[in-house]
Structure formats: structure tokens, C-alpha cells
Amino acid sequence: MTPGNNGASTPEDDDPFGYLYADGQANGAQPPSGGYGYPNSVNRMRAVGERQYGQQAPPAAPAYGQVPQQQGAYGQPSAHYAAPETFPGSGGAPTAPQQSARGADGGGRGRGPNTKGLLIGAVAVVAAVVIGIGVAMLGGGDDQSGDENQADSAPTQEQEPGEPSPSAEKSEDAEADLPTIDAKALQLGGSAALASDVEGAQADGGVYVTGFNQVGSSVTWAVNGIPKKGKYTLYVGYSVPGKDGSATLAVNGTASSAPVKLKNWTGADEGDYTKGWTKTYNYIELNKGTNNIRLSCEQGDQCDALIDQVWLVEGWKG
Structure with missing residues (x-):
């Protein structure tokens, strides 16, 4: 722009949004080629769910008649997938595979309950109960004999002073x-x-x-x-x-x-x-x-x- 020049000679050049008005369209104003109505802007609009941050863009669809490339053998996880807990700083479990407990036959069966330990515990409880009952019976017999001896040595309430005994x-x-x-x-x-x-x-x-x-x-x-x-x-x-x-x-x-x-x-x-x-x-x-x-x-x-x-x-x- 030179001194004395007040701008473009055409309305579409003066107003970037001239194409939105009827007079601008009449004068040949065209929408810009960039996105969002701004010149030279980059249009990055995508459908919802199409793009996920932190992941690589999915490969392009194969041409008609071509077999898509296999990402891994059947049953194997994809190289592009990793569990959330394995990301650094997530505090999850280590990524090393855990060894599963298997039986002696290798068939994947877990070890059964320790029935021998349970049997020993039950026998111990029964023995303790029997011993406790025996001690209580012996103690009760001693107390009873002591009460009888004490009653024999004391005068009864029915007996009056002077009555022979x-x-x-x-x-x-x-x-x-x-x-x-x-x-x-x-x-x-x-x-x-x-x-x-x-x-x-x-x-x-x-x-x-x-x-x-x-x-x-x-x-x-x-x-x-x-x-x-x-x-x-x-x-x-x-x-x-x-x-x-x-x-x-x-x-x-x-x-x-x-x-x-x-x-x-x-x-x-x-x-x-x-x-x-x-x-x-x-x-x-x-x-x-x-x-x-x-x-x-x-x-x-x-x-x-x-x-x-x-x-x-x-x-x-x-």
C-alpha cells in the first residue's frame, strides 16, 4: 500500500468475508480456499471418533482387490495396542507376563485346598473341648465335696441349742x-x-x-x-x-x-x-x-x- 491508497480497489479484496454478502457475491467475491473462512487456513475437521490423540493414524484402506496386511498372528495382541496400565507413570502392574499356577500335570488346574491341615485343626479343637469338659467336671466334684464337708461341720438351722447331736x-x-x-x-x-x-x-x-x-x-x-x-x-x-x-x-x-x-x-x-x-x-x-x-x-x-x-x-x- 502506497501513500494515499486506501486499500484494495475491489470489495472482495477489502473484506475477506465479502463472499457472504449479496453485493460481494455480485462483484465476484469467492470464499477462500482455506478452512474456517480464513485464508490459507488448514482444514483439520474430522468426524467424531475418527482421530484419537496419542495413537498413530490408522493405515489407509487397501486398494480394491488387495488383501489387507496382517498385524499379527491369530490370538496375538496388536503391536499398536497396549493396556492403559502399561503406559509409563500409570502406576499399573508390570508389563512382564505373570506365570500362571498350574498343576503337576501342566493342565492348568490350580492346587486344591489343604485338606490335611483342616483335618489336623478340627482334631485339635475337639481335643481342647474334651479336655475342658474333663477339667470342669473334676473341679465341680471338688467344690461339691467341699460344700458337703462344710455342711457336716456346722450346726443346722433346725437344730436348737441344747439338742443332742x-x-x-x-x-x-x-x-x-x-x-x-x-x-x-x-x-x-x-x-x-x-x-x-x-x-x-x-x-x-x-x-x-x-x-x-x-x-x-x-x-x-x-x-x-x-x-x-x-x-x-x-x-x-x-x-x-x-x-x-x-x-x-x-x-x-x-x-x-x-x-x-x-x-x-x-x-x-x-x-x-x-x-x-x-x-x-x-x-x-x-x-x-x-x-x-x-x-x-x-x-x-x-x-x-x-x-x-x-x-x-x-x-x-x-
Whole structure:
């Protein structure tokens, strides 16, 4: 362009889009040969899906009558194809082929489950269960025997103090550990006296206390050698003539609220002292060393009884 020249002399040269207007077409304007309406532009338009980035362009279609070139043997992957995970940086598995597990016969069969290991595990579980049941049964038997022994050594709730029981019998151990006294060693008071004409007394020489059935009569035992302060059971050997009796008990000068029950446990006939020999007991508490135990006939007591022995057992037992 030179000075004074305002552009092309023809409208089509002045406006590249002149071919779009009627006057431009009338003046012979032609669309440009390039793409997208711009001169010399390259037309790269393709159908959707025809071109994929990152891959080589597919080979041109063979001419009519020619056999297309084979890209690989049957069953072999194409050289142009690769799985997405094999591209560099994809984080996929390595491209090296993995060896497949095959059986010994090479037939491609996988190895079966380890039935031998399963069998051993099952046998171990059964053995553990059997052992556990055996231990539980043995432990239950020991606990049960312990409960039975404990019940035998304790007085039952149905048994009242004074009621005779097998555990109230004197034993050599009781005589050795705690004092025992016969009637002739007791301190007598009131109308109480010694006698031996009624058979069945357990004291030395068959001696017993009689005349106890008068108010004010008493027998006193000054017992020595108590090993410790605590609970003890006092036993009294006696006989009644076929009827129940009672007496008052005092320990270290303090009267007990529970009377000494002189019941006809043997069921002897009235007046029969010979068949009426039995025993009774009371629960008491003693101090360590010397203690004073007194049985007396007080107002309201039925004291018609013979007394032959008195002894102690540690603890409250029946």
C-alpha cells in the first residue's frame, strides 16, 4: 500500500468475508480456499471418533482387490495396542507376563485346598473341648465335696441349742485341748450332793450330782487353761425322770438369756432316771485363762435332774 491508497480497489479484496454478502457475491467475491473462512487456513475437521490423540493414524484402506496386511498372528495382541496400565507413570502392574499356577500335570488346574491341615485343626479343637469338659467336671466334684464337708461341720438351722447331736460327743482331742470336769470335782451349792446309786452316769466311778431340784441349788466350775478369748460350746451330761427340765446358766457372774434345756431326749418313762441319761449344750463366750461357769436352780426353773459331767468345745458347735 502506497501513500494515499486506501486499500484494495475491489470489495472482495477489502473484506475477506465479502463472499457472504449479496453485493460481494455480485462483484465476484469467492470464499477462500482455506478452512474456517480464513485464508490459507488448514482444514483439520474430522468426524467424531475418527482421530484419537496419542495413537498413530490408522493405515489407509487397501486398494480394491488387495488383501489387507496382517498385524499379527491369530490370538496375538496388536503391536499398536497396549493396556492403559502399561503406559509409563500409570502406576499399573508390570508389563512382564505373570506365570500362571498350574498343576503337576501342566493342565492348568490350580492346587486344591489343604485338606490335611483342616483335618489336623478340627482334631485339635475337639481335643481342647474334651479336655475342658474333663477339667470342669473334676473341679465341680471338688467344690461339691467341699460344700458337703462344710455342711457336716456346722450346726443346722433346725437344730436348737441344747439338742443332742453326734458332734456333741466328747472326744480324746477335746479332752486333751480343753478342760473336762466330773461331778465329784464340781463346787456344790444349796441342797446339791453327790451320789452313785443310779446306773448310767459317764463320770468317773459313776458319780453324779443329785438334789439339784431345789431353788438355790447350784454347781460351779472354775475352769482354767482357756487358750484364747472367744466362742465356746458348753456341754452338760444329765438325766431326767421322763420329763423335761431347765436350769439357769451364768458365765463369769453374768446370767445367760438362754436357759440350760434339760429335755427328755431319750423318751424315758416318768421316774426312770436310768434310761434318761443324755446331754445338752449352750453357746457361751470365755476369756483367756480362768473363767467361772455356774448352773443353778432359780425361780421358774424345773430342776429335777442328775448331773454327771461338764466339758467344753472351742467354737459354737452343735
